[in-house]
Amino acid sequence: MRPDPIAVIGAGLIGSAWAFGFARAGHPVTLWDQWPEAAQAAHARVTEIATDMQAAGLLDGQTPAQVAARVTLAPDLETCVKNALHVQENVSENVDVKRAVFAALDAAALPDAVLASSTSALLPSSFTETLKGRARCLVAHPINPPSLIPAVEIVPAPWTGATAMDRCAATMAGIGQKPIRMAREIDGFIMNRLQGALLQEAMRLVADGIATPEDIDTGIRDGLAPRWSLCGPFEAIDLNAPGGVRDYVARYGPMYRIIGARQTTLPDWEGATLDRIEAARRAALPLADLPKAQTRRDRRLMALMAHFRRETPQS
Template identity: 60%
Template sequence: MQENTPENLEVKRQVFALIDRLADPQTVIASSTSALLPSKFTDHLQGRHRCLVVHPINPPYLIPAAEVVPAPWTSADTVERTRAFLIDAGHAPLVMKRELDGFIMNRLQGALLEEAFRLVADGYASVEDVDIGIRDGLALRWSFMGPFETIDLNAPGGVRDYVERYQSIYSNIFPQTLRRVDWAGEVMKTVEADRRERLPRENLGERQVWRERVRPAAQFKPEVASLNMGSINFGLYHLADKYETFKFDWEKPHLEATRDLVFRNSFKDIEYILATCYDNGTRFEFECYDIAHLYNLSHFADRGLVKPPFFVQSVFGLLGGIGTHPEDVAHMKRTADRLFGDQFRWSVLGAGASQLRIAAQSAALGGNIRVGLEDSLWAGKGKLAKSNAEQVLLARKIIEGLGMEVATPDEAREILSLKGGDKVAF
């Protein structure tokens, strides 16, 4: 049982007392606290031997690591049951031998932040340069191995060899790290000014959403992931006037809100996503909503950030992107042919009622087809599709009606140069 109340010691003491009284005696009772030691809120409990901290790392639905922190009286059986449960649930437990302020993650993060603030406060580096050092440097290494494995591999003779070679560098640095900079003091003016120049306060929410978008692909290392090749106005608001009734209260306001919706993918965003995911062996479905997006893809290809064969998914029929006229489809194909030659695989996505009509044009031009309920709810004029499978069957009829065959999963993987289902992390 997991407790998730606010970081208030008295509240946690009361809640744990209640849970300990009501829960089955065999139930493990864990807290999500990120700062309070378990001994502070479990010392008064009769069943304190079954209590501990399980601190998930934000966001827990994407990051597998979770800290397991026992109190002095937590039984070894409780710790082991918790560790085994987390592994079975797909997490990566960090099991502490005993409790300590900050646990593991906050102590490591705190050490890094202390030095980051010192470097900026003392005028040795800018805020952005410190971020670059982590984002484009250490983080790329640490994304797949920890500090001890890193140094074990960074010297010919392993970890002892590394220490013998390089410990003197760090022993010289250490005395300089013993002075604290007040994070809320003068340095905050510099840090905040830099961050607000790069990201206005009103855009924080949008950037936070962007951060969450890339994490699933980075964490789970899929064979293929979608990547929009630019920012677009994404309008669905016109549909709000098309229907008189809605099943749910949120539907019409959601549609209306897209009057002011921009789906953002700047060049910097795309660069980050490519750098984050390409080392995973993930290939991209490059979604191109207009001709300019093909040129954006060509730009990244010229810079060597993407490698052929490119899987180009041309998207038609969304307000804010290219239309559904046959000339629009042909123009997309001609432009892709001119930019990429034989180094790409072309597919189409027709939004809404245009799905199958666009699919037929692509098949006739030698292209591939994407269908599914994400793109359209229809299985013919006025007929709602019952499932993705129903739309796939209709697309198959189009392909076979033109004298072609549908690729098998293995053939599709070969066509798209995918790494294989055995090389993902889920």
């Protein structure tokens, strides 16, 4: 069976990564951006990602040219979506822009096409409420970059139908993503709420002079992250006490309750705290070198994912 046609709307970093992910899995992908030069750059980016993935052994025997050939550019939004059964939107994080784009998608897409947004911060209800086809609208929020990080949050609006949720989750699983099906929408979804809790405490520790930004990064990168790359927080504590998760809570619950009782004020995300963090980061990485560092991060992620693939038992 030929994989379903996919439309990708918005050709930035996330859009090009999605286009690669769908194309690698064999889907024909149509890509559109309101700026033609952005769409052209995204097509080149798909080839670049595929070339790096091939070098890391993550292209499943395909060539970069074969993957890139599955991605075609559309002259307009209507042409892009006319045959698609899944539409992945990646325009700017602006609710008015999302409303306008989703109104156009709802009018132009096939009646049974799933309309998914990659938004990180906007609730699906905020830009789909008035649409005739709102039951097929949802958020499919990736973790950047989705070409490498498999988790994707599937977030319904109050009116999203179960069929749309099922089909989106199946599509994502089919391209190698790990769908996280949320029961309802909530600000920040899951990943940003967890990341935000950690960032809040990291900011607080810097603001209170307990640790430097470098110390915080060392603690996560060289302390918690290696373990977290293998197991989630509940699995981690289950493995960290002889009697499992209940034993862990009995041992360390009092400590966490004391900590939690003192985490009642929001840290300053700006002002002197941000100045210290920015100064530390710019000393470690000049702003001009940020693109090179992003590429280095992605290539190290590729090596890590290739390792996990080799080490994961095949079912």
